[in-house]
Amino acid sequence: MQKVYTRIEAIAGNVITVKAEGIKNGDLAEVTSAHGTSLANVIRLKGDLVSLQVFAGARGVSTGDEVRFLGKPMQVSCSDDLLGRIFDGSGRPRDNGPELKDQMIDIGGPSVNPAKRIIPKHMIRTGIPMIDVFNSLVESQKLPIFSISGEPYNELLSRIALQAEVDLIILGGIGLKYDDYLFFRDTLESGGAMSRTIFFVHTAADPTVEGLLVPDISLAVAEQFALRGKKVLVLLTDMTNFADAMKEIAITMEQVPSNRGYPGDLYSQLASRYEKAVDFDTAGSVTILAATTMPGDDVTHPVPDNTGYITEGQYYLKNGRIEPFGSLSRLKQQVNSSTRDDHRPLMDGMIKLYASYQESLEKKSMGFRMSSWDKKLLAYGEMFESRMMDLSVNIPLEEALDLGWEILSSSLDQDETGLRTELVRKYWPKNRE
Amino acid sequence: MDRTSGKVIGVTGNMVTVEVSGRISMNEVGFIRMGEKKLKAEVIRINGSIAELQVFEMTQGISVGDEVEFSQEQLSVTLGPGLLGQIYDGLQNPLPALAEQCGFFLERGVYLDALDGERQWEFTPKVSKGDTVRPADTIGIVPEGIFEHRIMVPFTLQRGSYQVTSVAEAGNYRIHDTIAEVEDAKGRTHELTMVFDWPVKRAITHYQERLRPDQPLVTQVRITDTFFPIALGGTYCIPGPFGAGKTVLQQITSRHADVDIVIIAACGERAGEVVETLKEFPELTDPRTGKSLMERTIIICNTSSMPVSAREASVYTAVSLAEYYRQMGLHVLLLADSTSRWAQSMREMSGRLEEIPGEEAFPAYLESVIASFYERAGIVRLSDGETGSVTIGGTVSPAGGNFEEPVTQATLKVVGAFHGLSRERSDARKYPAIHPLESWSKYSGRISKEQVEYVRSILYRGDEVSQMMKVVGEEGTSTEDYIIYLKSDLVDSVYIQQNSFDPVDAAVPIERQKHTFDLLFRVTAGAYELENKEDARHYFNQIRQLFLDWNGAESDADSFAEIESRISEKYREKLVSYDTRVKSLISDEEGR
Numbered sequence A: 001m002q003k004v005y006t007r008i009e010a011i012a013g014n015v016i017t018v019k020a021e022g023i024k025n026g027d028l029a030e031v032t033s034a035h036g037t038s039l040a041n042v043i044r045l046k047g048d049l050v051s052l053q054v055f056a057g058a059r060g061v062s063t064g065d066e067v068r069f070l071g072k073p074m075q076v077s078c079s080d081d082l083l084g085r086i087f088d089g090s091g092r093p094r095d096n097g098p099e100l101k102d103q104m105i106d107i108g109g110p111s112v113n114p115a116k117r118i119i120p121k122h123m124i125r126t127g128i129p130m131i132d133v134f135n136s137l138v139e140s141q142k143l144p145i146f147s148i149s150g151e152p153y154n155e156l157l158s159r160i161a162l163q164a165e166v167d168l169i170i171l172g173g174i175g176l177k178y179d180d181y182l183f184f185r186d187t188l189e190s191g192g193a194m195s196r197t198i199f200f201v202h203t204a205a206d207p208t209v210e211g212l213l214v215p216d217i218s219l220a221v222a223e224q225f226a227l228r229g230k231k232v233l234v235l236l237t238d239m240t241n242f243a244d245a246m247k248e249i250a251i252t253m254e255q256v257p258s259n260r261g262y263p264g265d266l267y268s269q270l271a272s273r274y275e276k277a278v279d280f281d282t283a284g285s286v287t288i289l290a291a292t293t294m295p296g297d298d299v300t301h302p303v304p305d306n307t308g309y310i311t312e313g314q315y316y317l318k319n320g321r322i323e324p325f326g327s328l329s330r331l332k333q334q335v336n337s338s339t340r341d342d343h344r345p346l347m348d349g350m351i352k353l354y355a356s357y358q359e360s361l362e363k364k365s366m367g368f369r370m371s372s373w374d375k376k377l378l379a380y381g382e383m384f385e386s387r388m389m390d391l392s393v394n395i396p397l398e399e400a401l402d403l404g405w406e407i408l409s410s411s412l413d414q415d416e417t418g419l420r421t422e423l424v425r426k427y428w429p430k431n432r433e
Numbered sequence B: 001m002d003r004t005s006g007k008v009i010g011v012t013g014n015m016v017t018v019e020v021s022g023r024i025s026m027n028e029v030g031f032i033r034m035g036e037k038k039l040k041a042e043v044i045r046i047n048g049s050i051a052e053l054q055v056f057e058m059t060q061g062i063s064v065g066d067e068v069e070f071s072q073e074q075l076s077v078t079l080g081p082g083l084l085g086q087i088y089d090g091l092q093n094p095l096p097a098l099a100e101q102c103g104f105f106l107e108r109g110v111y112l113d114a115l116d117g118e119r120q121w122e123f124t125p126k127v128s129k130g131d132t133v134r135p136a137d138t139i140g141i142v143p144e145g146i147f148e149h150r151i152m153v154p155f156t157l158q159r160g161s162y163q164v165t166s167v168a169e170a171g172n173y174r175i176h177d178t179i180a181e182v183e184d185a186k187g188r189t190h191e192l193t194m195v196f197d198w199p200v201k202r203a204i205t206h207y208q209e210r211l212r213p214d215q216p217l218v219t220q221v222r223i224t225d226t227f228f229p230i231a232l233g234g235t236y237c238i239p240g241p242f243g244a245g246k247t248v249l250q251q252i253t254s255r256h257a258d259v260d261i262v263i264i265a266a267c268g269e270r271a272g273e274v275v276e277t278l279k280e281f282p283e284l285t286d287p288r289t290g291k292s293l294m295e296r297t298i299i300i301c302n303t304s305s306m307p308v309s310a311r312e313a314s315v316y317t318a319v320s321l322a323e324y325y326r327q328m329g330l331h332v333l334l335l336a337d338s339t340s341r342w343a344q345s346m347r348e349m350s351g352r353l354e355e356i357p358g359e360e361a362f363p364a365y366l367e368s369v370i371a372s373f374y375e376r377a378g379i380v381r382l383s384d385g386e387t388g389s390v391t392i393g394g395t396v397s398p399a400g401g402n403f404e405e406p407v408t409q410a411t412l413k414v415v416g417a418f419h420g421l422s423r424e425r426s427d428a429r430k431y432p433a434i435h436p437l438e439s440w441s442k443y444s445g446r447i448s449k450e451q452v453e454y455v456r457s458i459l460y461r462g463d464e465v466s467q468m469m470k471v472v473g474e475e476g477t478s479t480e481d482y483i484i485y486l487k488s489d490l491v492d493s494v495y496i497q498q499n500s501f502d503p504v505d506a507a508v509p510i511e512r513q514k515h516t517f518d519l520l521f522r523v524t525a526g527a528y529e530l531e532n533k534e535d536a537r538h539y540f541n542q543i544r545q546l547f548l549d550w551n552g553a554e555s556d557a558d559s560f561a562e563i564e565s566r567i568s569e570k571y572r573e574k575l576v577s578y579d580t581r582v583k584s585l586i587s588d589e590e591g592r
């Protein structure tokens, strides 16, 4: 049952309004204008007035254009044929391959019953000490990379994707630069991961609103594969573009903005996507890594701020390094009790000392004389930065822990570490006692 | 009576507009028919024959013309035996049962009974035929886990006296079985069962009087119990930026707090955090009772991806359950994480209603709503003379971590204690990141007030010195001042900071706190003969090391006493005298 309407009552921003009956909230429609056909979905009903957001944008849409209601919400295919394929933001092939119509599922489905979740227990090893030691990544975690534009967040995402032992990688690009898209494609291809990857790519050149669908499509597919027992890693880049597209629609709909123009439900909107990360009782898992660029390097900007309240930590990328402050993995305690007994105390102890190092550094920059303690801290901090924090370091966790003791013992005395005596005795390098 | 019905005439987000034929009331529950499904909703505005309803489900698929049935009932909770140990959503749907019926996902429009109607309870009557009772009086008791659950005259009956005309004999009954009949002044008979519904937005006020919250509630978190105590029947809030440790602090409090019952309202936050609680609690034993922690816990869970309107309801569901158990003479702690999400759900609704927005688009009534929620806390004397209490602790998630925002400010006006978390401290992994200088409490604790005041003054002065050092450098600081700084740093590292993941340090009983604090107090009250700053630093490093090891020693282990005497020896090594102002507070002065 497809109804066609040819009279658009109002057009504002990317939202059009038509008079229609029997339409359901959330239903999909096709809007055909001189520029082609775009998908749209119903976002408001008021009497017989139906408002829709047009994914390809309403630019060039005329009041006489055709609106065809499809009588169903947005759907996507989730068959195995998706593997190795590249689609656009609305799920249409971008790679000249065939359109897929098998096993269609609704996007943006209901959330998982908390009673059916399990406590995640599997660490994803990345070989990056700032992650493995200090903020371990865990299967089913939802975690953004906070970054200013220009930082190598996409490199970091692809590096983790290749290193992680997952069954399936889904890349959701939102406002992705074309070069970055090619970068992902080439990196995953040369890493031999293409056949277990699915791309949903909305590029910076595509209409903004179309990017809104990418997280939902990517996550709906991820969820289906997870239900079939697969470990799925979803990369979303960049979620700030997603939030901005939402802002645009909210303003068009004349919603009262809550903070810097963003709608009051920004938190709930982001949460309903990120909460798709899950470790299923008796099935697979969905892990979400997302890039969130921070306008003006400001963590208090509504997008990173709301994101941080939702996700299970964040990696804060700055000057090409993962910063120890501001970075956090909230799931680390689920996995780091069973690695090595020095893991937890070392990770906290080293950061505490790094905080003291920062203070000494500040004093130094103000021209104060360095006490012998300051000098020790400076030596410690510099070694920490060059040997641990540098992103080029690629070593297994255990080696990184040993390196931690190495750094501590070559700059400090045992009782300066703030670590318990028993532990220090056990791990202090023998040649330094 | 004819049930009112209506038709949907508009949908925006989770709000539907309905044209109604007949009588409806504010906060009445209605159901929107969507094919086979019925979606629960609540009336939030009435204007002539037009009502706005907030839908407790996603509204995808609703269309204009859909039918709406009204229930003539307010949004309510079911009260009766069997609530403990349950995991409910914001509308009191039992989630495990829902999972059994629907599988992995939360299907829309499936509402299950909050309590098992088939379970048998061993009832012992406490009244006899002819007795006079009032609402909230006990008719009988049933054992519920570790508690005696009182079966009370429903609070929903009009206030006044009733005469018991019959009461069931001791024996096993199901919750819907009639266990008594009472007659009101007009001669009407009321059949009583073991359950009744209570409208969540009304406070239960069936007590003789409200008392001053002057009994400390021990959490076993050192900084809280020693410096910023909370009280039975009191209120407190934990504002803090994301990642500062609000949730972990509530989690450890929910495990270790010295109360009878803990109700966890996971409001609009991560599902994963609730999962930790609901999977771990059944495995953990409560040292107070020897039973599983779950037996004293109820979880109300409306996590961030669950429908927003139900989030608003969830805190009221939680507090109503808390008040119910308080009526049994129990001490209940309600932990809400996070009240900001609740405030945001009000904001979303207010926006959809196109109300005039206040600051940051929150509704103008935000403050009064927050105040009346916290007002539901309190310690009360019940009609039988016993006391019961509801303590409320809420986290606040301020936008941008800035406390100058409407929810934090409105909350600070009404609570009795403020545990403000600091980003700086959590970044430096100084947990729990409660700010030791900015936080406050109006309640009194169990540790000597004078000692606490003195140590706090050291913390303040230590902070001043540390600020000074940033201006004049260490070289411009006297050794004396530097020692004050070292003392404050010591208190911070070995007392204020507490390792939640260490088996011993995670929870420190109040007796042990008293004991360690006393020694720490003496160390801070000491004047020492130390040559220079370098010596002082070394000396305090050694003391710190000993305290850290001490914190890891089990109270009854030999090492505990052994380390203690080493600390005593160590600090006396360079001790010259004690600060004369507090000499009288030192318990076992040894002739100095």
Ligand SMILES: Nc1ncnc2c1ncn2[C@@H]1O[C@H](COP(=O)(O)OP(=O)(O)O)[C@@H](O)[C@H]1O
Binding pocket: A328, A329, A330, A331, A332, A333, B240, B241, B242, B243, B244, B245, B246, B247, B248, B249, B431, B432, B433, B498, B499, B500, B501
């Ligand atoms: N008391 C604590 N001890 C050790 N680690 C903590 C403590 N509190 C918080 N953390 C760390 O910080 C992370 C974030 O804490 P959480 O309570 O979830 O923050 P919030 O609720 O304020 O966003 C935790 O996952 C844990 O790694």
Ligand SMILES: [Mg+2]
Binding pocket: B246, B247, B248, B269, B337
């Ligand atoms: Mg939290």
